[in-house]
Amino acid sequence: xxxxxxxxxxxxxxxxxxxxxxxxxxxxxxxxxxxxxxxxxxxxxxxxxxxxxxxxxxxxxxxxxxxxxxxxxxxxxxxxxxxxxxxxxxxxxxxxxxxxxxxxxxxxxxxxxx
Amino acid sequence: xxxxxxxxxxxxxxxxxxxxxxxxxxxxxxxxxxxxxxxxxxxxxxxxxxxxxxxxxxxxxxxxxxxxxxxxxxxxxxxxxxxxxxxxxxxxxxxxxxxxxxxxxxxxxxxxxxx
Numbered sequence: 107x108x109x110x111x112x113x114x115x116x117x118x119x120x121x122x123x124x125x126x127x128x129x130x131x132x133x134x135x136x137x138x139x140x141x142x143x144x145x146x147x148x149x150x151x152x153x154x155x156x157x158x159x160x161x162x163x164x165x166x167x168x169x170x171x172x173x174x175x176x177x178x179x180x181x182x183x184x185x186x187x188x189x190x191x192x193x194x195x196x197x198x199x200x201x202x203x204x205x206x207x208x209x210x211x212x213x214x215x216x217x218x219x220x
Numbered sequence: 221x222x223x224x225x226x227x228x229x230x231x232x233x234x235x236x237x238x239x240x241x242x243x244x245x246x247x248x249x250x251x252x253x254x255x256x257x258x259x260x261x262x263x264x265x266x267x268x269x270x271x272x273x274x275x276x277x278x279x280x281x282x283x284x285x286x287x288x289x290x291x292x293x294x295x296x297x298x299x300x301x302x303x304x305x306x307x308x309x310x311x312x313x314x315x316x317x318x319x320x321x322x323x324x325x326x327x328x329x330x331x332x333x334x335x
Contacts, residue, residue: 114260138322149310149326150263193263197322205251205270205316207278208324212262 109133110196112211119218123184127214129177129194137206139170141179142193144213150193153179184218191215223247226311226327233334239298241330243311251314252294253324254278254286256307263310269294270316301334308332 112129119125131139139156154161156168156177167180177194191213197206227242245252251270255263255278265278269288283305287295294313298305308331312324 140323147329147331149329151326152323155323195324205268206314206322207265207268208253208312208314208322209265210255210263212260 108212109198109209110194110211112194112214114212114214116215116217119184119216121184121186121218121220123218124180124182125184125216126181127179127192127194127216129179129196129211131175131177131194131196131209133196133198133209134172134175136196136198138197139177140195140197140208141166141168141177142195142210144191144193146190150210153192181216184216186218186220189216189218224311224313224325224327226309226330228330229328231330231332233298233301233332235302235334237298237301237334239301239332239334241296241298241309241311241332243294243296243327244292245294245311245313245325246292247313247315247325248291249313249325250291250316252288253312253314254284254294254296255310255312256280257310257329258307266296298332301332303334306332306334 141153142150143153144150165182194211224245253268254266267286311327314324
């Protein structure tokens with residue numbers, strides 16, 4: 107079983123729609139969680155961190171449920187510019203050196219159309 | 221502005237060549253990583269390093285080696301390039317501190333084609 111699982115999509119939504127992505131992870135010792143955005147042929151960039159209390163950044167809301175080992179991202183009022191791949195990232199603690207190793211889901215593709 | 225820089229955006233190499241991919245970060249991060257990204261497979265960890273001269277195998281280390289002689293530089297080496305190593309290679313760095321935001325910062329990627 108892959109450590110971080112995401113629905114690859116694509117999610118094809120009209121402008122203004124609300125869309126939600128989910129992600130599950132298998133390592134219960136994971137300590138930090140993120141959503142990254144990746145545009146075509148570009149490197150991934152941090153969209154937002156995910157906290158147990160939930161956090162919001164403008165139109166974006168992220169939630170973490172440790173008991174269910176589940177992370178979500180909600181995008182409200184979708185824009186054309188939101189079209190991208192969204193990567194769920196979990197940082198389990200690696201035994202060697204006590205380091206956290208960013209572990210990526212395969213990404214969810216979002217296409218926002220006019 | 222924080223930076224992770226990879227030496228090449230595009231590379232074309234011949235089968236059997238030894239290939240060096242270089243990565244430099246200016247954030248004084250202890251952790252550095254090499255991933256490859258392929259369609260449908262996502263980012264897969266090749267090797268990582270949590271300190272100078274320290275290295276650990278990731279999920280797909282076969283056919284690769286790494287070198288970390290200085291804290292800011294992490295090199296990926298393809299000992300004898302093969303066509304199945306054609307891919308996008310991404311270098312990243314992060315802080316290992318538990319009280320820090322341990323996000324990973326990425327270089328711009330190297331698209332390697334082996335012919």
